[in-house]
Amino acid sequence: MPWFIPRRVSHRLSEEQVKGMLMKYDKNKDGKLSKQELRLAFKEMGLHFCRWKAGKALRYADKNGDGYINEDEMSELVQYASRWGLSIS
Numbered sequence: 001m002p003w004f005i006p007r008r009v010s011h012r013l014s015e016e017q018v019k020g021m022l023m024k025y026d027k028n029k030d031g032k033l034s035k036q037e038l039r040l041a042f043k044e045m046g047l048h049f050c051r052w053k054a055g056k057a058l059r060y061a062d063k064n065g066d067g068y069i070n071e072d073e074m075s076e077l078v079q080y081a082s083r084w085g086l087s088i089s
Protein backbone atom coordinates (compact mmCIF):
# COMPACT_ATOMS: atom_id res chain seq x y z
CA MET A 1 0.00 0.00 0.00
CA PRO A 2 1.49 3.38 -0.94
CA TRP A 3 2.42 5.37 2.11
CA PHE A 4 0.64 8.55 0.96
CA ILE A 5 -2.82 6.98 0.98
CA PRO A 6 -4.29 7.21 4.49
CA ARG A 7 -5.26 3.87 5.87
CA ARG A 8 -8.97 3.47 6.41
CA VAL A 9 -9.86 3.05 10.04
CA SER A 10 -13.06 1.38 11.06
CA HIS A 11 -13.78 4.01 13.67
CA ARG A 12 -12.44 7.50 13.98
CA LEU A 13 -10.48 8.20 17.10
CA SER A 14 -11.31 11.37 18.95
CA GLU A 15 -8.56 13.88 19.57
CA GLU A 16 -8.69 13.10 23.29
CA GLN A 17 -8.24 9.38 22.63
CA VAL A 18 -5.23 9.97 20.45
CA LYS A 19 -3.73 12.36 22.99
CA GLY A 20 -4.19 9.79 25.71
CA MET A 21 -2.50 7.16 23.59
CA LEU A 22 0.40 9.44 22.75
CA MET A 23 1.00 10.44 26.35
CA LYS A 24 1.46 6.79 27.27
CA TYR A 25 4.69 7.03 25.31
CA ASP A 26 6.00 9.81 27.53
CA LYS A 27 8.51 7.38 28.97
CA ASN A 28 10.42 9.81 31.16
CA LYS A 29 7.18 11.41 32.44
CA ASP A 30 8.23 14.97 31.79
CA GLY A 31 4.84 15.78 30.26
CA LYS A 32 6.33 16.28 26.81
CA LEU A 33 7.02 14.01 23.88
CA SER A 34 10.53 13.95 22.51
CA LYS A 35 11.25 12.88 18.96
CA GLN A 36 12.27 9.43 20.21
CA GLU A 37 9.07 9.02 22.21
CA LEU A 38 6.99 10.17 19.27
CA ARG A 39 8.75 7.78 16.97
CA LEU A 40 8.00 4.85 19.25
CA ALA A 41 4.36 5.93 19.51
CA PHE A 42 3.99 6.12 15.73
CA LYS A 43 5.69 2.80 15.33
CA GLU A 44 3.34 1.08 17.76
CA MET A 45 0.37 2.69 16.02
CA GLY A 46 1.44 0.87 12.90
CA LEU A 47 2.73 3.81 10.90
CA HIS A 48 5.38 3.18 8.31
CA PHE A 49 8.35 5.54 8.00
CA CYS A 50 7.83 6.40 11.65
CA ARG A 51 11.24 8.01 12.02
CA TRP A 52 10.60 10.37 9.13
CA LYS A 53 7.03 11.05 10.20
CA ALA A 54 8.04 11.73 13.79
CA GLY A 55 10.53 14.32 12.57
CA LYS A 56 8.01 15.94 10.27
CA ALA A 57 5.21 15.98 12.83
CA LEU A 58 7.52 17.37 15.48
CA ARG A 59 8.70 20.20 13.27
CA TYR A 60 5.11 21.01 12.38
CA ALA A 61 3.62 20.90 15.86
CA ASP A 62 6.53 22.27 17.89
CA LYS A 63 5.36 25.88 17.97
CA ASN A 64 7.77 27.12 20.62
CA GLY A 65 10.73 25.36 19.02
CA ASP A 66 12.05 23.53 22.07
CA GLY A 67 12.16 20.19 20.27
CA TYR A 68 9.39 18.64 22.36
CA ILE A 69 5.63 18.37 22.07
CA ASN A 70 3.97 19.71 25.20
CA GLU A 71 0.29 19.51 26.09
CA ASP A 72 -0.57 22.73 24.26
CA GLU A 73 1.12 21.54 21.09
CA MET A 74 -0.50 18.11 21.24
CA SER A 75 -3.63 19.25 19.39
CA GLU A 76 -1.56 20.37 16.42
CA LEU A 77 0.29 17.10 16.48
CA VAL A 78 -2.88 15.04 16.60
CA GLN A 79 -4.43 16.94 13.70
CA TYR A 80 -1.27 16.59 11.67
CA ALA A 81 -0.76 12.92 12.44
CA SER A 82 -4.39 11.96 11.89
CA ARG A 83 -3.91 12.34 8.14
CA TRP A 84 -1.77 9.21 8.30
CA GLY A 85 -4.63 7.17 9.73
CA LEU A 86 -3.78 6.42 13.34
CA SER A 87 -5.22 3.25 14.74
CA ILE A 88 -5.12 1.28 17.95
CA SER A 89 -3.25 -1.94 17.43
Ligand SMILES: [Ca+2]
Pocket residue numbers: 025026027028029030031032033034037
Ligand atom coordinates in the same frame (compact mmCIF):
# COMPACT_ATOMS: atom_id res chain seq x y z
CA1 LIG B 1 8.97 12.74 27.59
Ligand SMILES: [Ca+2]
Pocket residue numbers: 061062063064065066067068069070073
Ligand atom coordinates in the same frame (compact mmCIF):
# COMPACT_ATOMS: atom_id res chain seq x y z
CA1 LIG C 1 7.44 22.57 21.97
